[in-house]
Amino acid sequence: MNSLQKNSDAMIKRISSQKGVALLMVLWVLTILLVIVFSFSFMTRTEMLSTASFRGGLEKNFIAEGAMERAIMELFYRNVYKNQTIELEGREVWQVDGTPYTGQLGNGTYTVSIIDESGKVDINAASDVVLKNLLVNIGVPEEEADTIVDSMMDWKDPDDLHRLHGAENDYYMSLQNPYKAKNARFDSLEELLLVKGVTADILYGSKERKGIIDFLTVYTKKNKININAAPKEVLMAIPGMTTELADGIISSRQTKETTGGTNVQGVLGENYSLMSRYITTGGSNVFSIDAIGRKENEKGAYAIRATVVLASTTFPDALPYKFVYYKKPVTITQ
Secondary structure (H helix, E strand, C coil): CHHHHHHHHHHHHHHHHHHHHHHHHHHHHHHHHHHHHHHHHHHHHHHHHHHHHHHHHHHHHHHHHHHHHHHHHHHHHHHHHHCCCCCCCCCCCCCCCCCCCEECCCCCEEEEEEEEHCCCCECCCHHHHHHHHHHCCCCHHHHHHHHHHHHHHHHCCCCCCCCCCCCHHHHHHHHHHHCCCCCCCCHHHHHHHHHHCCCCCCCCCCCECHHHHEEEEEECCCCCEEECCCCCHHHHCCCCHHHHHHHHHHHHHHHHCCCCCHHHHHHHHHHHHHHCCCEEEECCEEEEEEEEEEEEECCCCCCEEEEECCCCCCCCCCCCCCEEECCCCCCCCC
């Protein structure tokens, strides 16, 4: 009897032990399944958010591209009607001095601005005085501005002679990644990053201020600035310019552009003789366009920056316009 009792107790213990192992296995399986389910749920949610974000960015991109096409259309309209004496409401000619224009496109909005490149400082033709004034006015210390301007002049001149604060091959070849000075004209504004003293912050700006890339060009080949199109920062770089005179010029062109020398003298007064060698009122057929697309009730925006050349009337069979620069997305400080 004792033997049977002992066998029965042993069997019960074995059965209980097996049940405990089975329970642990079930718990482990459930835990693994839960991990798989939560992982799948997380991945699905991530994919959904990524898709929504991509879709939103794509829509903003299309809105910005639509704004770009609108700006080009307005340039052609401007060419036809810029000298009209009477402007009908809703058919006003757009300014090409960086004035922002807004509009609705589907369920989004856009902001677009146009600047005639003749209103910027051409780094291949401008004087060192204008370049230095521009750098100092946007917050570059004077000593750094001297280095940048002299180095820019050394970069594009054909010789190996140093300016006082400049740099030639001996400096650039001593760098960790050596290269030679170009000794030729700048082909793009981004090329400035190769010049001694120019940093990405100076060229592109930051959230607090604009960079010099917003005020420079390589397309006009002129050493004079078109005051009908120049932003205030460029106007302030002209020797003899004051804040009051710059504001007066901007105010006067809001109603009617200063197209004649007499009007320019009327705005500048006795300062005209000093500034005359640096300014002009003639425009060009090259324009930079900033287009920004936004979605309603959504944060963030998509920006495009392009430079477009309108076809000359001398060649009627040519394409009506062409892009010489097109970059997206970009960061635009307004």
